[in-house]
Amino acid sequence: DAGVIQSPRHEVTEMGQEVTLRCKPISGHDYLFWYRQTMMRGLELLIYFNNNVPIDDSGMPEDRFSAKMPNASFSTLKIQPSEPRDSAVYFCASSYQASYNSPLHFGNGTRLTVT
Amino acid sequence: ILNVEQSPQSLHVQEGDSTNFTCSFPSSNFYALHWYRWETAKSPEALFVMTLNGDEKKKGRISATLNTKEGYSYLYIKGSQPEDSATYLCAFRSAGNKLTFGGGTRVLVKP
Numbered sequence: 062d063a064g065v066i067q068s069p070r071h072e073v074t075e076m077g078q079e080v081t082l083r084c085k086p087i088s089g090h091d092y093l094f095w096y097r098q099t100m101m102r103g104l105e106l107l108i109y110f111n112n113n114v115p116i117d118d119s120g121m122p123e124d125r126f127s128a129k130m131p132n133a134s135f136s137t138l139k140i141q142p143s144e145p146r147d148s149a150v151y152f153c154a155s156s157y158q159a160s161y162n163s164p165l166h167f168g169n170g171t172r173l174t175v176t
Numbered sequence: 177i178l179n180v181e182q183s184p185q186s187l188h189v190q191e192g193d194s195t196n197f198t199c200s201f202p203s204s205n206f207y208a209l210h211w212y213r214w215e216t217a218k219s220p221e222a223l224f225v226m227t228l229n230g231d232e233k234k235k236g237r238i239s240a241t242l243n244t245k246e247g248y249s250y251l252y253i254k255g256s257q258p259e260d261s262a263t264y265l266c267a268f269r270s271a272g273n274k275l276t277f278g279g280g281t282r283v284l285v286k287p
Binding site for chain 1: 210212218219220221222225227265267272273274275277278279
């Protein structure tokens with residue numbers, strides 16, 4: 062398996078632009094997580110899905126952020142409009158939760174810079 | 177908001193020395209405690225998933241213990257090597273499979 066695939070790896074955009082981050086989880090995994098990593102707050106959970114359904118989006122900073130999972134093999138995280146404080150590395154991770162022992166498998170992250 | 181704390185934030189270890197550091201988490205609503213190793217410019221990789229009070233896990237020179245009643249886990253590195261330099265993250269799994277990460281302990285092993 063290729064692992065969790067995120068795109069793009071790097072994104073540089075201007076304030077006010079829409080940004081879409083993409084994630085393909087590992088085939089067969091039923092949980093998908095979006096995390097944001099910053100120096101100040103470490104790894105913050107933004108939202109996670111189970112079987113394509115959002116379970117907890119309490120970590121989404123504000124209405125400018127939205128996430129979707131239209132099918133088991135694809136998820137997007139959208140920021141509209143983007144702001145400089147959104148600059149961070151965004152990680153997607155997936156897991157298979159048939160048991161409590163399943164770890165997360167992370168993608169390589171998308172480094173977002175908003176100028 | 178779940179409180180998952182790791183200490184220290186960073187530590188320097190001489191090559192060959194052993195070290196350990198702590199993750200503290202809520203003692204209620206516990207499902208599992210994860211440890212991840214995160215090297216610079218890479219993504220976090222799972223080391224251990226621990227679910228039972230008293231659990232001990234080992235992988236090479238790295239081991240971990242778990243105390244769910246008092247809400248802490250220790251990670252140990254025996255005979256540290258430069259390749260052990262990384263940030264070590266713990267994550268607390270609560271109901272609904274929500275995983276909350278601590279701030280990490282950055283380990284630098286000096287040759």
